[in-house]
Amino acid sequence: MTLKDRALKVLGELIDIYTKTGQPVGSKALADLESLNVSSATIRAVMADLEKEGLLISPHTSAGRIPTEEGYRIYTQGVLQVSEPNAAIKKQLESISAEATDMEGLIKEASNKLGEMTACTGLVLAPKKADEPIDELQFIRLGSGNVLAVLVYEKGHIENRLMEVPNDIDKQQLKTAAQELTALTKGKTLTEARELIVQGLREQKRAFDEYVATQLFDIDELEETTGKELIVAGSQNLFGYPELVREKLKSLFHVFEEKKLLIGLLDEVKKGPGVQIFIGADCPIEGAEDCAMITANYTNADGQAGTLAVIGPMRMDYQQNVALVDYTAKVLSQVMANKHS
Amino acid sequence: MTLKDRALKVLGELIDIYTKTGQPVGSKALADLESLNVSSATIRAVMADLEKEGLLISPHTSAGRIPTEEGYRIYTQGVLQVSEPNAAIKKQLESISAEATDMEGLIKEASNKLGEMTACTGLVLAPKKADEPIDELQFIRLGSGNVLAVLVYEKGHIENRLMEVPNDIDKQQLKTAAQELTALTKGKTLTEARELIVQGLREQKRAFDEYVATQLFDIDELEETTGKELIVAGSQNLFGYPELVREKLKSLFHVFEEKKLLIGLLDEVKKGPGVQIFIGADCPIEGAEDCAMITANYTNADGQAGTLAVIGPMRMDYQQNVALVDYTAKVLSQVMANKHS
């Protein structure tokens, strides 16, 4: 079922106009375009075909037509041509490296920029540390039964956690425990380490080590930590689209508040390649069934992947936004490659 | 300018009804109440007085009346009687201690409960660590020029920060630096320490110590850390109030997204005593000029104060919500007093 070139062109132009106005588009408006050098009657015929194919729909007899979800899909797959953002936008995006100092500032800034420039909501999910190989473990005694466990990753990142330990553990025991655990986990990722350790230690009946390791590699704790690393920016932009009625906005903001809900979903996205476009029902986010999402992955200095996304109404400027998301991912990868934080 | 008891009673009943319906209230509806045993004509006379005082206003001739901001103020100051929440609610609130393990979980849960039970947005601001006295400093060398600085507070809390140091610093130097800095800052708060240290070290021309201290006590870093400790929950509830039109919601959600904006404002609140009620223009939050906010402070195990708040439309159930906020603050203080974490 291939559509004629002209039909696709009409679809594209219609989406362009509809994106800007939010109003149904009639045959006359399209016929007035220079790029389509035919009469409105011909356009009408083409539009009737497109409607038969399920790519357009008419809200009622005397309105123009608007694209269906399927229409947007065909458009983004076939009509849209990916381009680079223009120079001004590029420059803006590149400035994120200048304005941010640390990792968190960086993704925050990227998210801000995305939200601002697309007039949609920007999301940036930081790379998951849990997938990085561990280098070593250290314990630091802090008095009153508290020990600070420092987890050093091969690439130099650090994570730490406060633990309570029985008072009768002495300095030497701690040191030994650290050494043993390091030996066991060196080179493993946190997720791998967890299973390995709990199991291994149980067999060896090393109660203290097991106790420590369980606390240290606690997955829930971990998720809570990683949970902080999703930045949502520009959510208010969505108020600018009348078709996103209160009820829709409500469910979207619910998801934005419960970041945990989003993290899992975006993780799925990470498996896909390059820039991905999710339209309407495709959109893996609950409450975003009438929205569209554009995602891309980036990598940090250690090759760990993070995800960034833009969520907005279906009638968004795909051309621009795809270019933006793509380019931002590249900039972010590059900045992170240079900065070791 | 004291008002008659009956006038206050009318004001109170009117607000009660308006809170539930969101519609202007007429004299007949009030006359039907058992508690006001007078005719609608009398009510009309009273309402006319209240309008003259600026406590009520009529949207147009043939509508009933609604309270003005000033009306709400008089109501909350004079008419409202503070009560305890009922048993069921108490029980619900007390369960927050059971459902949360750590500090962050606790304030998150409290915020959730507040939002849920008030049908408004719950805010909880964690106590500020920057105001706690420091106990000691430790440095841990991590290889490749990185050092982990661990800041131990007197009460056992910990904060840590990764720093880069010149490669030619040896173990002994680090140890000395830690000891000296500890000596200087012990018992001081982080904010105090910062000034003290930078100044003191500059005089002594101890370049390395100064370098380290500057990084360690960096105020911006610090703010970013504390910035994480504001939890917003139930923001979607606000969609349920038609009088909060899109534009209002937009600015509110903008503030919710930029938590930093809120933190400073809530800090101001902390200076006040007990439960505070901010109505309309009183509300220190940008974009919340048509809203009301109820706040209370709580204290953690170390006596540090945190703030919790409820933001919603002006027509909220003050009676219930004041009781809720007050009680939640008490529960939170109590839970934190027991749990040291």
Add this chain to the structure above:
DNA sequence: TTCTAGCACTCTCTTTAAAAGACTGCTAAT
């Protein structure tokens, strides 16, 4: 064939008018 001009037709949106409904303020009586 393919395209176009023109026209009848169908809906929606806007305007206008009329009627209904909701409260109030005032007055005169209790």
Add this chain to the structure above:
DNA sequence: ATTAGCAGTCTTTTAAAGAGAGTGCTAGAA
């Protein structure tokens, strides 16, 4: 001091008519 009753005012609802927008069809031109 309170109340019943009523005239007056403004909004909301309902109905009808007209304007506007866009379509689908058909018959003729390219």
